[in-house]
Amino acid sequence: QKLDEMSPTARKCYVYLNQTSRSFAAVIQALDGDLRHAVCIFYLVLRALDTVEDDMTIPLKDKVQMLQNFYKNLESPDWKYMDSKDKDRIVLEDFPTISTEYRGLDEHYREVISDICHKMGDGMSEVLQTEVITLQDWNMYCHYVAGLVGIGLSKLFSASKLEDPIVGKDTQLSNSMGLFLQKTNIIRDYLEDNIDKREFWPRDVWSKYGKKLSDFQEKENITPALHCLNELITNALEHVPDVIKYMSRLRNQTVFNFCAIPQVMAIATLAKCYNNRNVFSGVVKIRKGQAVGLMMEATCFQSLRRILYKYAREIGKTIPPGDPSAPKTQKIISTVTSLG
Numbered sequence: 001q002k003l004d005e006m007s008p009t010a011r012k013c014y015v016y017l018n019q020t021s022r023s024f025a026a027v028i029q030a031l032d033g034d035l036r037h038a039v040c041i042f043y044l045v046l047r048a049l050d051t052v053e054d055d056m057t058i059p060l061k062d063k064v065q066m067l068q069n070f071y072k073n074l075e076s077p078d079w080k081y082m083d084s085k086d087k088d089r090i091v092l093e094d095f096p097t098i099s100t101e102y103r104g105l106d107e108h109y110r111e112v113i114s115d116i117c118h119k120m121g122d123g124m125s126e127v128l129q130t131e132v133i134t135l136q137d138w139n140m141y142c143h144y145v146a147g148l149v150g151i152g153l154s155k156l157f158s159a160s161k162l163e164d165p166i167v168g169k170d171t172q173l174s175n176s177m178g179l180f181l182q183k184t185n186i187i188r189d190y191l192e193d194n195i196d197k198r199e200f201w202p203r204d205v206w207s208k209y210g211k212k213l214s215d216f217q218e219k220e221n222i223t224p225a226l227h228c229l230n231e232l233i234t235n236a237l238e239h240v241p242d243v244i245k246y247m248s249r250l251r252n253q254t255v256f257n258f259c260a261i262p263q264v265m266a267i268a269t270l271a272k273c274y275n276n277r278n279v280f281s282g283v284v285k286i287r288k289g290q291a292v293g294l295m296m297e298a299t300c301f302q303s304l305r306r307i308l309y310k311y312a313r314e315i316g317k318t319i320p321p322g323d324p325s326a327p328k329t330q331k332i333i334s335t336v337t338s339l340g
């Protein structure tokens, strides 16, 4: 469906999609059938919710109300928020355009998007006021901001009939898809979050290696810092078997590409972060050329598995002797590279 056949509000949504997510917008627009518009709207609604959650200028008690009531805005034609300073504030300032397109979706898609926004808004308002202490807290936080996205997407895939019902039903695997991406983001963004005074690394882990999370920036603490980093990367890798199982169930090529690309970017990022002191002095990002190469290669299940093995083996080759997590890292690497 070309841009000139779309309604003005639908066309604006694709303009916003391309503004808010450069490389990923193309993969969403490549989705087959009416899944394309459903995912485009879901992505923009999530971007709006995330922009509220990220806005540190909103007083806590107002933010809690905004997050818990957010899903109701989908049914309110005039709701918008004009006080955001975020780079993506357009999705809040022109939310009526997005909610108009949401209300035009098939009711199965609307049900999924509204339910996920409700659960995500409640979850975000809960974890907003707490610190990430245990690994369970870490999984809970990542469930609310990313696991629920995977659960929602999987239900949209099944509702569109482009994928089997089991894809939408098996929330354990869908949740793992999100946890793998979000844990990778949190591990990679150590310094950026530290500067913003935001802590997402679980306290039970980092407190074994230092008094304060910011201690890892000091040169003399680099060995415990790397041991902490490697332990969190090992924890994130525990989701890879679920990712492989989830991907093995997909049948539609455009859905496969949409799901595979962020996963291969994540494992490549983890491999680059593993035992890498630059995590504590800058943001470790994979080069654009490497990312493009990965996108082009990850188009079928066998090549996806080859990419996952390649990076898992790469991590396995760089396990430092004496690293406290070495046995666990070696074990998850052998599991991933042996999956038949």
Ligand SMILES: CC(C)(C)CN1C(=O)[C@@H](CC(=O)N[C@@H](CC(=O)O)C(=O)O)O[C@H](c2cccc3ccccc23)c2cc(Cl)ccc21
Pocket (backbone or CB within 6 Å): 020, 021, 022, 023, 024, 025, 039, 042, 043, 046, 145, 146, 147, 149, 150, 151, 153, 174, 177, 178, 181, 182, 258, 259, 260, 262
């Ligand atoms: C936090 C997050 C991981 C869920 C964000 N998230 C993603 O990271 C995007 C990728 C993205 O936005 N990349 C950015 C680059 C970047 O920001 O690092 C880009 O602009 O290219 O992918 C995810 C995403 C895509 C496909 C399957 C998923 C299954 C479970 C959870 C998330 C899934 C996403 C799908 C939707 Cl619908 C909404 C958000 C996301």
